[in-house]
Amino acid sequence: MRAGFIFKEIIQGLKRNASMVVSVVLVTFISLTFVGTASLLQLQIGQMKNYWYDRAQVAVYMCTDVSPSDTCPQGGASADLIAAVEQRLGSPTLQPYIEKFYFENHDQAYKTFQDQFEGNAVAKYVTPEQLNETFWINLKDATKSQIITESFSGVAGVEEVRDQRTYLDQIFSILNAASIAAIAIASLMLVSAALLISTTIRLSAFSRRRELGIMRLVGASNFYIQLPFILEGVVAATIGSVLAGGAVVAIVQFFVQGYLAQQLPFTSFVGLADGLLVVPILIGAGMLLAAAASGLAIRRYLKI
Amino acid sequence: MISIANVTKQYKGSAKPALDNVSLEIEKGEFVFLVGASGSGKSSLMRLMLREDVPTKGAVHVLGENLIGIPSRRVPYFRRKLGVVFQDFRLLTNKTVAQNVAFSLEVIGKSQGFIQQAVPDVLRLVGLEGKENRLPTELSGGEQQRVALARAIVNKPSILLADEPTGNLDPTTSQEIMALIERINLSGTTVIMATHDRNIVDRLQKRVVELNGGVIIRDQLGAGYQKSQTGANPIIEGGFFN
Known part of the structure; x- marks a missing residue:
């Protein structure tokens, strides 16, 4: 009641x-x-x-076979070119600014891509070769990404250097x-x-x-x-x-x-x-x- | 049963207190008339007994409850032990006679079974048999007051407070209502009735408490409306504790 x-x-x-x-x-x-x-x-x-924030502070994208020819006239970056970039990253000039860096090859990039776009239509059409091999660089001071950009822009085998943080x-x-x-x-x-x-x-x-x-x-x-x-x-x-x-x-x-x-x-x-x-x-x-x-x-x- | 001790009630914005150091004791089963001119403090006194107001000074005890210190959540439960009727009946015009009485039981959470039994009983008691399904607007003033009385007593209160219950009624109807109130009193309910009706007070010869300007100027047993009348048995003149 x-x-x-x-x-x-x-x-x-x-x-x-x-x-x-x-x-x-x-x-x-x-x-x-x-x-x-x-x-x-x-x-x-x-x-x-x-x-994004954790991993992509500054990315040095290496050329792929499908990169535009004006930045990558030689086509996909060869192992030598990659090694040259890696050596430069480890050089005493850049070392004081870099906390750590690591290399991501086609297959790793593909796996990450698949994880991120799981269930998305685009995941089905992408192949590992289309994705850039990349040096991911963590800077000690994220505001000094200019140094990396200047060091690697125009270097052979490098398609693009992008500071993900400012971009994001x-x-x-x-x-x-x-x-x-x-x-x-x-x-x-x-x-x-x-x-x-x-x-x-x-x-x-x-x-x-x-x-x-x-x-x-x-x-x-x-x-x-x-x-x-x-x-x-x-x-x-x-x-x-x-x-x-x-x-x-x-x-x-x-x-x-x-x-x-x-x-x-x-x-x-x-x-x-x-x-x-x-x-x-x-x-x-x-x-x-x-x-x-x-x-x-x-x-x-x-x-x- | 009711104990009012040295109570002063001062309303905000008025220079004179509505009640000035009033003391009053009322025993179980008594029938007390509160008389006095308008503004003498009758209604203020009744409001204190109902815990509609708290006094500025003094103590009020009703049915063993200290009405000054009672927590506000207990006030509703205290009020269930009191019945109240007014000059203007205060019925719900969109509800029938039976629904008006049932409403007061519904809102205190009584069971439907109890309501179905209690409502016809009390309507029979007040002489409204056969009028259960009328709307208040279809009833005479006397009948409306009977509904109000039925509503007041359906929960078997220990005290009935009546604020000029015959104020809107003609003399014959008033007498019928008074007969009903007397019956309620005889069944053991304490009745406190504020009134201006000289005939009723004179005829019933009950205890009379007269107020004037917020002060009790007379408290007499078996008395009439005015002091000059042969009230033989004065309890006290000018208040209980003075």
């Missing part, structure tokens, strides 16, 4: 304030979608950083700025969601003030009086956060995997698993926010 009574009260409350409830649903929906998108961006950044930093800072913007927008909207929820609850309490007065007089417990109101806010916010969760999954499925991954096949993107990881967080956050906002509102509005 108790549960039935509370359920009835919630339904009545939701009906009575239908338009406010719809706005609560929409505001939580949109704000949590922003939160979800921002989290996905962070996951994306983390995924890329994890992979640009992407990361753009992605970071985007996710910070999303979080800023989301927090503003979450504030308005919280205010909307408490306004809705107060309206709801006001329209039920006769019942509430009688409930207090006959000794209904505070919990019993407040629960329907809190649940009312929670139900509305939960609908919004479930919608937001759906939107986030849809973004991953149709935009990231369905569009971005097709357009940029050489980058790994967040997958459905990451999207599904974000959904329960969104729903939890929505429910918690609503419970806190409506709990505070009703406590302030209803004195014992």
Whole structure:
């Protein structure tokens, strides 16, 4: 009976304030979608950083058979040319700047590539010979990559020298700025969601003030009086956060995997698993926010 | 049962206290009229007994509870032992007679079985048999007050607080309501009733506590509405502890 009574009260409350409830649903929906998108961006950044930052500080890409002829007129780098580069890396001039370096041959590069792009269509078409043999160099001071670039640019057998860190930093800072913007927008909207929820609850309490007065007089417990109101806010916010969760999954499925991954096949993107990881967080956050906002509102509005 | 000791209630923004050093003892099963002009402090006193308010100074004990120190989560459970009726009935207009009474049991978590038994019983007691499914708007004032009384006593309270329960009723209907309240009192419930109805107080000859400007100026057993009336058995003049 108790549960039935509370359920009835919630339904009545939701009906009575239908338009406010719809706005609560929409505001939580949109704000949590922003939160979800921002989290996905962070996951994306983390995924890329994890992979790239540790290994690819500065890369000296050796020529392959398919390298463009203007940088690699002699075709694929021979063992001699590779040995020359290796010797130079170990030379006393460069040694003070280098923490360590290692060589990655075609097969190792292929394996890494397969690991990173597992399940991606591009993995099927790549052959080991297409991938550069590379010297991966960890610098003692990552900001001095210029030295390596200058030492090896134009050297025979070297296709390109690339400081991955500056290259990645640009992407990361753009992605970071985007996710910070999303979080800023989301927090503003979450504030308005919280205010909307408490306004809705107060309206709801006001329209039920006769019942509430009688409930207090006959000794209904505070919990019993407040629960329907809190649940009312929670139900509305939960609908919004479930919608937001759906939107986030849809973004991953149709935009990231369905569009971005097709357009940029050489980058790994967040997958459905990451999207599904974000959904329960969104729903939890929505429910918690609503419970806190409506709990505070009703406590302030209803004195014992 | 009810003990009010040296209670002063000062509302914010008013110079004069609503209750000024009031002391009052009420025993189990008593029937007490609170009389006095509007603003004399009757309602303030009742609000203190219901723990709707706490006094600025002094002590209030009701049914063994110290109402000054009671934690707010226990207040609802304390109120379940009290029944309250008002001049304006305070019924839910969208609920039927039976639903109004049942509501007060539902919200304190009584079982459906208990409710189904208790509601018809109490409606029979207050003389509303056959009107269970009427809406309050279809009832006369007297009948509405009966519903309010049924709601107040359905949970078998030890104390019934009645704030001018006949204030909106004609004399004949008032008498019927008073007969009902007397019956409730006879069954052992302590009744405290604030009223302006001189006829009722004079006719019933119960204990009368008269307030004036926040001070008890008379506390008499078997008395009438005014002091000049032959109230033979004064408990005390001018308050209990003074």
